[in-house]
Each structure stands twice: as C-alpha cells, then as structure tokens.
Amino acid sequence: MPRMSAADRREALVRAALRVVARRGLARATTRAIVAEAGMSLASFHYAFASRDELVDALVEHVVGAEGTAVLVDELPGADVGDVVRLGLRRYLEHLRGDPDAEQAMLELTQHALRDPERHDVARRQYERYHELAEASLTAAAASAGVRWTRPVRDIARLLVAMTDGITMTWLVTRDDEAAEAAIDLLADTIGRAAAPDDPPAPEPGDRPTTAPAPAPETGATE
Numbered sequence: 001m002p003r004m005s006a007a008d009r010r011e012a013l014v015r016a017a018l019r020v021v022a023r024r025g026l027a028r029a030t031t032r033a034i035v036a037e038a039g040m041s042l043a044s045f046h047y048a049f050a051s052r053d054e055l056v057d058a059l060v061e062h063v064v065g066a067e068g069t070a071v072l073v074d075e076l077p078g079a080d081v082g083d084v085v086r087l088g089l090r091r092y093l094e095h096l097r098g099d100p101d102a103e104q105a106m107l108e109l110t111q112h113a114l115r116d117p118e119r120h121d122v123a124r125r126q127y128e129r130y131h132e133l134a135e136a137s138l139t140a141a142a143a144s145a146g147v148r149w150t151r152p153v154r155d156i157a158r159l160l161v162a163m164t165d166g167i168t169m170t171w172l173v174t175r176d177d178e179a180a181e182a183a184i185d186l187l188a189d190t191i192g193r194a195a196a197p198d199d200p201p202a203p204e205p206g207d208r209p210t211t212a213p214a215p216a217p218e219t220g221a222t223e
Contacts, residue, residue: 009044009048010049010058013034013038013045013048015038016035017034017037017055018105021108026108026112027112031052056122059109060106063102063106064126066099067133070091071091071092079144081144081145082188082189084140084141086185089188093171093184096168103172104172107168109122109123110123131154135157138153139153147197148195149194149195156194
C-alpha cells in the first residue's frame with residue numbers, strides 16, 4: 001500500500017468507520033473491523049487516532065461538515081426565500097441519496113451517545129452544530145431574497161432541523177424520492193411564510209430628502 005500522509009490516513013479511517021457503523025452498528029465497529037475495512041494495519045489506526053472515541057468525534061465532524069457544504073447555497077439575488085430554502089433542502093436530499101451510509105451512521109452514533117452518559121455531550125454538540133448550520137442557511141436565504149424573518153431565526157432553525165430529521169429517517173426507511181421531495185416543498189413553503197419584505201433603512205439624522213418638495217400653490221394671476 002502506498003505511504004499515506006497522516007491526514008489521508010485519518011480521512012480513510014473515518015470513511016471506513018462510516019461504512020462499518022452503517023452496516024453493523026457502533027457496538028460492532030471495533031478498531032479491528034475499521035482497519036480491515038480501510039485495508040490498513042492496527043498500528044496505522046493508533047498512528048492516526050489515540051482512541052476509538054477520538055475517531056467517533058472526527059466522524060461526527062466529517063459528516064456535519066459535508067452536510068453544511070451540501071445545504072449552503074450561493075447567493076441568489078431576487079429569488080423567493082422559500083425557493084432558496086427549497087434549493088438547500090434539495091441539495092441535502094441529493095447528499096443523502098449519494099451517501100446514505102453517512103446519515104445512517106450518524107443516527108446510530110446519536111442513539112449510542114444518548115445511551116452512554118459519558119458520550120451524551122457528543123449528541124448535544126452534534127445538534128448544536130445542526131442548529132448553527134440551519135441558522136446560517138436561513139440568514140443567508142433571507143439576505144439573498146431581501147426579506148426578514150418575522151419569528152426569531154433560532155426558532156425557525158430548530159423547526160428546520162426537526163423536520164429535516166424526519167425527512168431523513170423516512171427516506172432511509174422508504175427510499176421514496178418523490179415523497180421526500182413533496183415533504184421538502186411543503187416545508188420550504190411553510191418556512192417561506194415566516195418571512196416579510198425587509199424594511200428600508202431609516203434615514204440618518206440630517207439626511208436630505210430623496211424627493212423634491214412639492215411646489216408652492218399659486219397665489220393667483222396678477223391683474
């Protein structure tokens with residue numbers, strides 16, 4: 001096997017761990033199973049990670065980072081905010097279809113963290129990142145569409161995360177693309193109704209009016 005850099009070795013082990021966790025569950029994702037999946041020696045694992053828990057933390061960061069890349073869309077000036085949200089959600093669905101093992105592994109990791117008090121903080125940090133990502137997406141969507149949110153963006157972000165969780169789980173079970181796309185359309189339309197046209201900025205003190213004053217009324221014709 002060609003010599004790999006430390007970064008490449010870590011990346012290969014994370015990807016192998018995703019596949020093992022998705023297929024066998026975290027309990028059976030031993031270091032030996034992971035290095036066998038990656039085609040590496042056990043020594044290679046310990047060169048890259050101090051422990052399996054460190055690998056799990058890297059795995060969570062890897063998946064959340066990939067999700068963030070998928071959902072953050074380029075600025076679309078003049079687009080309807082619901083359409084911007086819809087585009088981000090559809091890009092997430094494409095990511096899910098392209099790498100279902102990653103999302104299935106994340107569900108497994110979340111459940112494991114909830115069962116283990118010492119790992120509960122991993123699940124909490126995972127959802128903090130999801131909420132941060134959703135807030136960033138919604139803030140960018142509003143700026144792109146020239147609107148403002150009528151509810152706290154944090155509350156809308158939590159709704160977005162909760163509903164995306166449901167879409168993810170349902171798709172993993174059914175693999176029904178059409179139903180997932182219909183759910184995305186409904187969610188995007190619902191969120192879009194929480195936006196209103198952005199108010200124009202208030203004039204600064206001393207600013208001159210932008211319109212000419214009305215002409216003074218005529219006093220009448222002279223004799």
